[in-house]
Amino acid sequence: MMALSLDFLSLPLLAAAALVFASVLAGLFSARLGFSFLLVFLIAGLLAGEDGPGGLRFDDFRLSFWVGNVALAVILLDGGLRTEQATFRTGLRPSLLLATLGVVLCAGITGAAAHWLLALDWPRALLLGAIVGSTDAAAVFALLKNSGVRLNERVAATLEIESGMNDPMAVYLTLALIGVALSAQDASQAGVLAWLQSFVLQFGLGALLGIGGGWALAELLRRVQSRFDTGDGVLALLLVSGGLAVFAFTTWAGGSGFLAVYVLGVVVGNRAKQAVAPALAAMDGYAWLAQAGMFLLLGLLATPGQVANTFWPALGLAVVLMAVARPLSVALCLWPFHFTRREIAYIAWVGLRGAVPIVLAMFPLMAGVEGAQIFFNVALVVVLASLLLQGSTIALAARRLGLALPDPDDTAHTRQVFGDFALAAHTPLSDLCAFYNLPPPADAHLSTAQWLTATLNRPPVVGDAMRLGNAELSVREMDDGHITRIGIRLLED
Structure with missing residues (x-):
């Protein structure tokens, strides 16, 4: 009689656990040197992949797409829970403009650069611009929190609210431009009307279900905390499962699940502060687990050998994005709100790109857009450049621009x-x-x-x-x- 072998479980689990453990340990040292904690996870995945020393072959885009979307939902939920309603006084209106018009402008300028640098036709060039056009909530939330710099309320609120709200716009643009790329036809008047209807549906339904779901979950949490002796972990589980349920239902109904889960977090975090506060430590752990898993998986999915073929044009696109597209779109959007030049420069520089562009680059791959692999390769280079250059200089840029506020004891x-x-x-x-x-x-x-x-x-x-x-x-x-x-x-x- 043969004994049951559990090698199929133990060996992959050993590899995954060892990889996460080594990445976390390396991340602690890299953070002290000023590099992004998230960058370490991405590089660890690249090194463990088929072109790295690890030699692990992984090409399951469907699984990565699923994990990436769930992880982003958890990260946006955590960010929403920590967004104080009082910050809307200074950050809501500029953030809304940056998260909508700013994303469109940035995507358009970057798309024009992609048309020239990568010789892509206009539909696919604009699609690439949309993929890399939004800032990343995971990167912004994590790096601002760990930078050790205290920013003024207007700058901090604008950055955090924008990063939480611009992902839905990037997803919408990406899906719309995938349709254009697949049809290879110019948008007709009827097509434009369909786009507008889809925009209203996605954002309207996302906001409505986010507010409604947040109100219901806040009431539930307050009742649970008052009637039961629950631990912090139980409250955090209720938050995560409730947030993911609203995210999934909104997406299924045709709305923006990303907007819904962020709005839900904001509503719950402000309506049920006493119930949410004890659960924030556990939520922080969930968010870090989501970020670590997402960046490791995306690193494993990448093939550096293929990236090398378009490395220099992709790097040029990253430079255009950081030095032209993002600063210009930020300046145009923030000018009506009387931000100072130093504040505009800093907000433009902290336009961090993280996992969102890589996750969005999977959309055309799964939709069957011709030559879609180039989107994934370019997005990887843009993310690496952003985390290396922008992510490692957040604190330095704040001090050089005179935007770092003093600690009360200093x-x-x-x-x-x-x-x-x-x-x-x-x-x-x-x-x-x-x-x-x-x-x-x-x-x-x-x-x-x-x-x-x-x-x-x-x-x-x-x-x-x-x-x-x-x-x-x-x-x-x-x-x-x-x-x-x-x-x-x-x-x-």
Whole structure:
């Protein structure tokens, strides 16, 4: 009688566990050196793949597509749970414009570069632009949290909300342009109308089901926490399973599951804060597991030998995306909201590309678009370039642009940013000008906080500053959207 062999289970499990363990360990060291934690997982997958020392052959695009979508849903849910409703005051409107018009502009400029650099016809070039056109929620959430830099509310909120909301637009554009590439025909008027109807359905249904599902899940969590002695892990399981259920149902119904699960996270996180707070640690673990599994699997799926054939044109496309397409689209979208040049430059630079372009590159492969392998190869190069160049310089760029706010205990940096003096926000500006011998403006009858708010011409955040004569007045402290303390720095003539 032959004994049952479990080699089919133990050997793949050993390889997978060892790969994740080594990647996590290497990631801890790479993070201290300033490199993206996520980059290590992707490189580990490449090294373990068929062209690397590991020699593992893996080409299951269907499984990778399934895992990638589920992982992105978990990551967006986690990001939504951590998005404070108060940040909508400064970040919602610019984020919405970046997540819609910004993605379209970025995709169009990148598509034009792809047409020239890779000699693709216009439908496939624009499809490639759509694939790499959106920032990646996993990369942005993870790298901003681990960068060690404290950004002002306007910049941080805009980056986080945009990265959570632009994936649906990228998915929509990718699916629409796949249809154009397969038909190889110009869009007719009827086709444009169908696109608009699909857009309204996807985003309208996604937002509606996300809000409705979030409200129901928040009520359920509050009742469960009040009636049962549940552990943090149970609450996290309810969150993940509920979020994935809404994601799947919305997608099946024809809406944007990615938008729905992010909106659900925002609603639940703000309506049921007491129930969600204990579960955030476990949710963080789920999100990291999703990111690790997704990047490892995508690295295994890639074949560096094939990537080498289009490496230099793909690298050129990455440069156009980082240096032209993203900055131009960000500048055009944020100009109406009175962002400073330094803020626009930083938001443009933190347009990180992660797993989303690689997952989107599987769409044309599975749809049977001719020559679709090139999308996957180019997306891989773009992601590697973005994580290496942009991901490793998030903290450095914030400091160089003067956008890093001081820690409360860092007295030297606090004085450097806000100046040596502080005063109450209700201090009359006329008294301040008389005391420091500053030229009084026309509206000197206002309080200093009122003058700052009116002059900034945008919702104020900690770190905002305006010059008045030979002094710089800055927002030092705020409470519930109102300025409470102001810093003063006297400048040399």
